[in-house]
Amino acid sequence: MDLSILGYQFMQNAILSAVLGGVACGLIGVFVVLMGLPFIGVAMSHAAFAGAMLGLWLEFDPLLGAFVASFIAAAIIGPLADRGELSPDTSVGVIFSLMLGLAFLFMGLMPGTKSGALEILWGSILTNTRSDVLLLGIVAAVVVGVIIAFYKEFQATIFHRDMALSVGIPATAIFYGILFLTGATITASLRPIGGLLIFSLILNPAAAAYQLTYSMKRMFLIAAGFGVLSGLVGLFISYLFNIPSGATIVITSSVIFLISNLISPKRKVKRWQRPPLVEGGK
Amino acid sequence: MNNTVVNIEQAVVSYREDVALRGVSLRVRPGEFIGIVGPNGAGKTTLLTIVNGLGKLLSGRVWVLGDYLSASNGHSLRKKVGYVAQLQNIDPRMPVSVREVAMMGRYGLLGLLKRPGKRDWEIVDEVLELVGMTSLSRRPIGHLSGGEQQRVALARCLAQEPQIFLLDEPTASLDWRAKTDILELVKLIHETRKLTTLLVTHDLSALPVACERVVLMKEGLIWDEGSPAQVLTDDKLSQLYDIPLSAVKARRAEAVSV
Numbered sequence: 001m002d003l004s005i006l007g008y009q010f011m012q013n014a015i016l017s018a019v020l021g022g023v024a025c026g027l028i029g030v031f032v033v034l035m036g037l038p039f040i041g042v043a044m045s046h047a048a049f050a051g052a053m054l055g056l057w058l059e060f061d062p063l064l065g066a067f068v069a070s071f072i073a074a075a076i077i078g079p080l081a082d083r084g085e086l087s088p089d090t091s092v093g094v095i096f097s098l099m100l101g102l103a104f105l106f107m108g109l110m111p112g113t114k115s116g117a118l119e120i121l122w123g124s125i126l127t128n129t130r131s132d133v134l135l136l137g138i139v140a141a142v143v144v145g146v147i148i149a150f151y152k153e154f155q156a157t158i159f160h161r162d163m164a165l166s167v168g169i170p171a172t173a174i175f176y177g178i179l180f181l182t183g184a185t186i187t188a189s190l191r192p193i194g195g196l197l198i199f200s201l202i203l204n205p206a207a208a209a210y211q212l213t214y215s216m217k218r219m220f221l222i223a224a225g226f227g228v229l230s231g232l233v234g235l236f237i238s239y240l241f242n243i244p245s246g247a248t249i250v251i252t253s254s255v256i257f258l259i260s261n262l263i264s265p266k267r268k269v270k271r272w273q274r275p276p277l278v279e280g281g282k
Numbered sequence: 283m284n285n286t287v288v289n290i291e292q293a294v295v296s297y298r299e300d301v302a303l304r305g306v307s308l309r310v311r312p313g314e315f316i317g318i319v320g321p322n323g324a325g326k327t328t329l330l331t332i333v334n335g336l337g338k339l340l341s342g343r344v345w346v347l348g349d350y351l352s353a354s355n356g357h358s359l360r361k362k363v364g365y366v367a368q369l370q371n372i373d374p375r376m377p378v379s380v381r382e383v384a385m386m387g388r389y390g391l392l393g394l395l396k397r398p399g400k401r402d403w404e405i406v407d408e409v410l411e412l413v414g415m416t417s418l419s420r421r422p423i424g425h426l427s428g429g430e431q432q433r434v435a436l437a438r439c440l441a442q443e444p445q446i447f448l449l450d451e452p453t454a455s456l457d458w459r460a461k462t463d464i465l466e467l468v469k470l471i472h473e474t475r476k477l478t479t480l481l482v483t484h485d486l487s488a489l490p491v492a493c494e495r496v497v498l499m500k501e502g503l504i505w506d507e508g509s510p511a512q513v514l515t516d517d518k519l520s521q522l523y524d525i526p527l528s529a530v531k532a533r534r535a536e537a538v539s540v
Contacts, residue, residue: 034376034377149395150394150395152386152389152392152397152398153389153394155378155382155386156386156389159376159378159383159386159423160370160372162367163365163367163370163386163438164386164389165336165360166334166336166360166363166365166367167360167361167365167386167387167388167389167390167438167442168357168358168359168360168361168389168390168391169357169389169390170357210375210377213377214375214377214379214422215377215379216377216378216382218377219377266375
């Protein structure tokens with residue numbers, strides 16, 4: 001194989017994006033999986049996508065549109081979910097269709113060629129610029145830094161938000177901090193992974209890691225690792241066969257999830273059922 | 283104000299349409315063990331949330347551990363007040379161990395950006411020993427039985443080294459043996475640490491004998507209070523729960539024969 005391809009800037013950018021994006025999405029996914037936030041995450045991703053399309057149509061920075069839109073979605077859905085007023089299934093359905101409808105509407109209204117929009121739709125890690133990589137790098141660094149710095153607060157809030165509040169942890173601020181980081185990660189990953197599929201890269205590596213460990217620390221590490229693996233393998237396949245990179249990355253992450261599920265030591269543990277305990281002494 | 287740990291004056295709290303507390307006043311002395319009893323919806327849990335600053339006061343004043351409760355001092359207050367809720371449903375796949383759950387009690391005390399140190403782990407291991415969970419300390423919390431999980435919750439609360447101990451239906455959903463274990467532990471903790479304790483329950487069999495004072499609550503108000511002997515009479519219970527006197531007598535006879 002001709003490895004001279006690695007000397008080209010576009011390939012270096014692509015590899016860096018795969019690694020940084022994989023780390024950020026993998027780590028954020030742990031929160032989504034453990035806190036039961038998938039429907040908020042989906043809503044934010046699709047809102048981000050619609051926001052980016054709005055930006056392209058009205059000719060302001062699509063990433064700014066994406067970030068603001070995902071934040072608005074979180075700001076509306078977060079409190080509603082908090083108070084138990086939203087059923088996850090219904091809201092996913094409604095928001096999914098609304099956001100996609102808006103996104104395609106804005107795409108249709110866009111003047112000129114739609115190549116910018118299509119890049120964001122399908123993901124085009126192979127045409128990432130240095131500034132895309134820089135944004136991903138900053139977001140990844142912030143996510144890693146924040147998780148390390150506030151690990152115990154995250155751990156307690158994830159385990160049980162009310163309990164965390166009752167021992168004096170600012171759990172509400174932590175929760176909204178997590179939503180903020182999720183929005184930032186989604187926005188920074190829009191071009192590499194693509195608006196339709198970004199949520200899968202957030203969910204799949206973490207869901208896979210969840211199957212494999214009873215240590216939260218290890219879950220973060222494995223999720224980040226699977227994110228990077230999905231990114232790099234997906235990138236490789238995308239380049240080799242000239243297929244959209246978002247698709248290959250996400251399919252890779254799904255395969256990793258399926259394998260983890262099959263070999264999971266937790267698969268005998270059904271939800272809400274206690275496994276048989278050791279009889280006798282305590 | 284000198285010899286009170288908690289002083290609630292005419293507290294009114296509401297949750298959206300419901301008025302949970304309609305004007306409740308209560309004074310708690312240091313080291314007291316108070317049982318709070320009443321039907322569901324009486325406002326018992328809300329009363330506890332006022333003491334640890336989670337409830338939102340519409341009117342009235344609450345004085346806890348030297349300060350009037352306000353919107354800004356909630357976090358610092360909660361570091362000093364321990365709260366054990368009723369048994370929560372925990373996913374058996376949750377990646378948190380028993381020892382880690384117990385340590386969470388100290389997270390508020392440690393403060394942001396600080397990690398638990400050797401002394402913190404020593405305290406955690408001590409409290410796990412006290413509640414009898416040392417052998418299970420490395421297990422995932424979700425793998426434990428209900429009674430075991432509540433013991434870990436007690437350990438977590440003790441690890442916090444609180445000045446007030448709030449228990450909200452700690453024995454709900456537990457079998458008889460587990461209930462007894464928990465109540466024995468609560469009694470032991472109160473005796474050895476002289477912790478001011480408020481225990482909420484709607485189950486009379488879950489009221490420890492160690493309870494010095496019982497407060498009866500109904501529809502957001504304190505209906506009566508006094509010693510257990512004074513207040514837990516068939517007559518009063520019949521009025522409190524709106525059950526005919528004969529039914530109360532029958533049920534209590536059943537309970538004794540168990």
